[in-house]
Amino acid sequence: MAVTTTPRRFPEGFLWGAATAAHQIEGSPMADGAGPSIWTRFAHTPGMTVNGDTGDVACDHYNRWKEDVALMASLGLKAYRFSVSWSRILPEGTGRVNQKGLDFYSRLVDELLSKGIEPLLTLYHWDLPAALDDRGGWLNRDIADWFAEYGSVMYRALDGRVKKWVTLNEPWVVTDGGYLHGALAPGHRSKYETPIASHNLMRAHGAAVKAYREIGKHEIGLVVNIEPKYAATESAADLAATKRAHAYMNEQYLDPAILGHYPPELKNEIFGDAWPEWADEDYALIKQKLDFIGINYYTRSVTQATDSYPLKAGAVRQKLGTYTETGWEVFPQGLTDLLVWAKDRYGNIPTYITENGAAFFDPAVAEEGRVRDPLRMGYLKKHLTAIRDAIDQGCDIRGYMVWSLLDNLEWSLGYSKRFGIVHVNYGTQERTPKDSARWYSKAIASHGASI
Numbered sequence: 335m336a337v338t339t340t341p342r343r344f345p346e347g348f349l350w351g352a353a354t355a356a357h358q359i360e361g362s363p364m365a366d367g368a369g370p371s372i373w374t375r376f377a378h379t380p381g382m383t384v385n386g387d388t389g390d391v392a393c394d395h396y397n398r399w400k401e402d403v404a405l406m407a408s409l410g411l412k413a414y415r416f417s418v419s420w421s422r423i424l425p426e427g428t429g430r431v432n433q434k435g436l437d438f439y440s441r442l443v444d445e446l447l448s449k450g451i452e453p454l455l456t457l458y459h460w461d462l463p464a465a466l467d468d469r470g471g472w473l474n475r476d477i478a479d480w481f482a483e484y485g486s487v488m489y490r491a492l493d494g495r496v497k498k499w500v501t502l503n504e505p506w507v508v509t510d511g512g513y514l515h516g517a518l519a520p521g522h523r524s525k526y527e528t529p530i531a532s533h534n535l536m537r538a539h540g541a542a543v544k545a546y547r548e549i550g551k552h553e554i555g556l557v558v559n560i561e562p563k564y565a566a567t568e569s570a571a572d573l574a575a576t577k578r579a580h581a582y583m584n585e586q587y588l589d590p591a592i593l594g595h596y597p598p599e600l601k602n603e604i605f606g607d608a609w610p611e612w613a614d615e616d617y618a619l620i621k622q623k624l625d626f627i628g629i630n631y632y633t634r635s636v637t638q639a640t641d642s643y644p645l646k647a648g649a650v651r652q653k654l655g656t657y658t659e660t661g662w663e664v665f666p667q668g669l670t671d672l673l674v675w676a677k678d679r680y681g682n683i684p685t686y687i688t689e690n691g692a693a694f695f696d697p698a699v700a701e702e703g704r705v706r707d708p709l710r711m712g713y714l715k716k717h718l719t720a721i722r723d724a725i726d727q728g729c730d731i732r733g734y735m736v737w738s739l740l741d742n743l744e745w746s747l748g749y750s751k752r753f754g755i756v757h758v759n760y761g762t763q764e765r766t767p768k769d770s771a772r773w774y775s776k777a778i779a780s781h782g783a784s785i
């Protein structure tokens with residue numbers, strides 16, 4: 335076997351960054367003429383979030399954006415992935431543009447660029463304008479046009495300053511959480527609505543990419559969450575459940591976007607009569623050339639057949655596994671496996687890891703201003719090594735964004751789970767880089783050599 339002594343490197347121009355999302359950090363959801371989003375509404379409905387937590391203040395990033403960009407610069411970040419709140423730009427979802435909302439993101443982008451930080455802008459990270467939900471939201475076919483209209487406003491304002499655009503963040507979570515199981519906004523529970531929401535998300539994605547080709551000159555892609563599925567046993571039932579779960583979570587969105595069709599398991603094994611026949615023109619709209627894909631990776635699932643509705647598959651907890659505070663197994667090998675799988679299935683499209691990170695029980699900020707979070711540091715280190723393994727196997731990986739820059743509002747879980755490499759004191763809004771941030775900073779400065 336050949337032994338190599340050359341240190342393994344990340345490719346030239348590899349983008350080292352961190353990620354956030356509007357609803358999770360900004361606060362001031364109704365400031366400067368913004369309209370409400372479904373998340374403002376959902377969080378203010380009693381019983382929907384842990385402790386009744388809302389995004390009314392969050393990390394107050396809407397007022398502290400400048401100091402937050404300075405913080406990113408002090409850590410040496412090369413890229414920052416954030417999302418735009420649609421209802422700040424179009425308070426009614428379509429039609430009237432709210433210039434003040436646009437100005438907020440324009441200033442943010444200028445500030446990032448002045449510090450040499452490349453912006454990656456996500457158009458939709460779950461905070462649909464409430465006004466559009468009132469018109470059916472993702473169940474209304476018109477949403478493809480509404481989304482393209484919103485995207486076009488953003489492209490006209492920022493393309494050139496922003497060179498990497500993302501249409502949707504994790505459409506699977508939008509539909510599974512928002513339309514099937516109801517734990518996320520808008521909180522519906524319907525096997526019949528879910529496929530319609532999924533399909534309209536993909537049509538909206540296609541329409542937004544199409545509009546980008548007319549206005550924009552740079553790159554646009556789609557971000558999905560992928561969770562590799564490993565069969566719990568070799569039994570026929572578990573193997574079939576694993577294949578089903580994989581099609582549902584990992585192929586449901588990339589297949590139509592890139593290959594032009596849905597995996598057959600969706601109709602044949604999962605949704606049955608709830609899965610409509612779609613028109614050919616829909617498939618043509620959905621399948622647009624993508625400049626890159628973004629993959630969010632947190633964990634794997636060891637899958638077995640269960641009677642869960644409608645998937646009939648579930649995860650088995652591993653006796654010897656290590657788990658994060660959210661109960662997700664730490665399994666870096668899964669990231670290598672999935673990147674190799676995506677390369678083989680979708681043709682090695684340039685790929686960014688657009689989220690990866692973990693919530694752990696962090697100690698309080700120590701007197702000397704440190705937060706010791708060795709578990710998070712270890713998590714990041716192992717996952718970056720897994721990415722390097724995938725690069726060694728020929729995967730075209732262009733960058734890595736830690737989830738998350740700041741501790742923030744973890745959707746229905748409220749502020750109870752901290753994913754940040756920077757600690758946020760929600761009483762004073764003070765930011766303190768954790769040990770993991772210091773470690774990540776060194777990794778960036780050494781271009782990965784110190785990992």
Ligand code: LGS
Binds near residue numbers: 355632
């Ligand atoms: O904050 C979200 C992070 C945290 O963990 C972010 O807004 C989302 O884009 C993303 O979904 N995020 C996330 N996902 C991990 C999902 C793992 C689910 C594992 C369930 C196993 C039982």
